Amino acid sequence: MISDDSLRHRMDLFRQRCLELGLAYTHQRMVIYKALASTNTHPTPEAVYEQVKREIPAISLGTVYKNIRTFTESGLLREVTVLHDSLRLDANLGDHHHLVCVRCKAIFDAPESEATPVRVPESLPDGFRLERCSVLFLGVCAQCAAAQQ
Amino acid sequence: MISDDSLRHRMDLFRQRCLELGLAYTHQRMVIYKALASTNTHPTPEAVYEQVKREIPAISLGTVYKNIRTFTESGLLREVTVLHDSLRLDANLGDHHHLVCVRCKAIFDAPESEATPVRVPESLPDGFRLERCSVLFLGVCAQCAAAQQ
DNA sequence: TTATCTGCAAAGCCTTTGCGCAGAT
DNA sequence: ATCTGCGCAAAGGCTTTGCAGATAA
Numbered sequence: 001m002i003s004d005d006s007l008r009h010r011m012d013l014f015r016q017r018c019l020e021l022g023l024a025y026t027h028q029r030m031v032i033y034k035a036l037a038s039t040n041t042h043p044t045p046e047a048v049y050e051q052v053k054r055e056i057p058a059i060s061l062g063t064v065y066k067n068i069r070t071f072t073e074s075g076l077l078r079e080v081t082v083l084h085d086s087l088r089l090d091a092n093l094g095d096h097h098h099l100v101c102v103r104c105k106a107i108f109d110a111p112e113s114e115a116t117p118v119r120v121p122e123s124l125p126d127g128f129r130l131e132r133c134s135v136l137f138l139g140v141c142a143q144c145a146a147a148q149q
Numbered sequence: 150m151i152s153d154d155s156l157r158h159r160m161d162l163f164r165q166r167c168l169e170l171g172l173a174y175t176h177q178r179m180v181i182y183k184a185l186a187s188t189n190t191h192p193t194p195e196a197v198y199e200q201v202k203r204e205i206p207a208i209s210l211g212t213v214y215k216n217i218r219t220f221t222e223s224g225l226l227r228e229v230t231v232l233h234d235s236l237r238l239d240a241n242l243g244d245h246h247h248l249v250c251v252r253c254k255a256i257f258d259a260p261e262s263e264a265t266p267v268r269v270p271e272s273l274p275d276g277f278r279l280e281r282c283s284v285l286f287l288g289v290c291a292q293c294a295a296a297q298q
Numbered sequence: 299t300t301a302t303c304t305g306c307a308a309a310g311c312c313t314t315t316g317c318g319c320a321g322a323t
Numbered sequence: 324a325t326c327t328g329c330g331c332a333a334a335g336g337c338t339t340t341g342c343a344g345a346t347a348a
Contacts, residue, residue: 010240022302022348023302024301024302024303024346024347024348025347025348026302026303026304026346026347027346028303028304029303033240036238036240037240040241040257040258041255041256042237042238042239042247042256043237043238044235044236044237044238044337045235045236045238045337045338046235046337048238058304058305059304059305060304060305060306061305061338062304062305062306062307062338062339062340063303063304063305065337065338065339066303066304066339066340067303068236068238069338069339072238075242076240077238077239077240078238078239078240078241078242079236079237079238079239080232080237080238080239080247080256080283081230081232081233081235081236081237082283083229083230083233084230084232084233084234084235084236084237085233085311085312086193086194086195086230086233086311086312086313087193087194087217087228087230087233087312087313088191088192088193088228088229088230088233089185089191089192089193089194089197089217089221089226089227089228089229090191090226090227090228090229091159091182091185091186091225091226091227092189092227093224093227097270098191098229099273099274099277099279101277102280106190107190107191107229108189108274108277109189110270111270111271111272120286121246121259121260121286122260123260124248124286125248125257125290125291126291127290127291127292127294127295128248128250128257128288128289128290128291129288129289129294130248130286130287130288131251131287131288131289132287132288133284133285133286133287134229134231134284134285134287135282135283135284135285136282136283136284137269137270137273137279137282138279138280138281138282138283139277139278139279139280139281140277140278140280141274141276141277142274142275142276142277145276145278146276171323171327172327172328173321173322173323173326173327173328174322174323175321175322175327175328175329176321177328177329178328193312194312194313195312207329207330208329208330209329209330209331210313211313211314211315211329211330211331211332212328212329212330214312214313214314215314215315215328215329216328218313218314234336234337235336235337235338236337236338
């Protein structure tokens with residue numbers, strides 16, 4: 001859960017950004033964003049839909065999807081799942097990290113010398129059994145950067 | 150690309166593991182695994198299918214999917230995309246990392262004190278413009294660990 | 299008033315599943 | 324000979340799209 005203060009702050013910022021971006025400040029958008037801003041469980045669109053339905057029973061799942069997309073494209077929201085579009089595979093079972101081009105979704109192996117640069121949190125949630133760690137360096141590959149010009 | 154030596158080694162290991170696991174060593178499996186083991190582009194199932202078709206034109210996409218699943222479940226292959234099942238969202242735009250339960254797919258925020266534990270590779274691929282970094286700590290949450298007993 | 303948004307329903311990926319024949323052990 | 328895997332086709336999720344009526348600016 002999120003504190004009331006923090007939620008209020010996020011909602012104020014949301015309204016302000018809607019104005020700046022020329023996005024209509026609709027009741028649906030407000031409730032959808034509130035559902036997202038008031039939790040730290042990183043919900044799926046379906047879960048957001050279920051939450052929003054409590055307040056707006058007639059809401060449609062399509063509207064939730066459309067607005068989630070609008071919000072992420074406007075930088076009001078972030079996807080935890082950067083590469084969720086499709087399964088991507090790796091036959092290299094050794095520890096290594098990846099570079100991902102956020103435009104074309106190309107994945108490159110990070111240089112081997114950087115195999116274990118991650119400091120593991122000292123305090124994990126109670127009872128969480130850590131197994132391994134996945135690091136994605138996100139950016140734009142040379143080809144996409146050139147294409148942009 | 151992967152060196153001939155390294156590929157040969159991976160294929161030897163593959164054959165050996167198939168024997169150990171009681172997996173039939175079929176021509177299709179060999180070619181599918183070879184397609185995966187000879188690249189470092191982290192292909193999609195579709196891309197693997199296209200590659201395999203060159204050698205086995207009658208191969209079916211379903212077979213590729215079934216074997217990819219078999220391979221990942223046997224530990225012969227790894228998914229770069231840990232959370233590709235569905236979109237997961239985050240309204241917290243500050244830098245922070247995530248803990249993921251590989252069983253129930255719950256996502257928790259990592260403690261804030263660990264905000265930037267990642268050392269950025271000194272040598273990036275030519276022209277790659279790094280923007281940010283996503284870290285997932287993978288493991289089993291308390292609830293799932295308890296359920297397993 | 300005009301542009302944008304919503305709800306509904308249909309369509310579009312990506313992936314899994316079921317079944318009968320073929321192939322591996 | 325038996326068990327497992329393959330190809331085919333159908334079905335199942337998740338997500339996007341198109342359109343007419345409704346709402347915000």
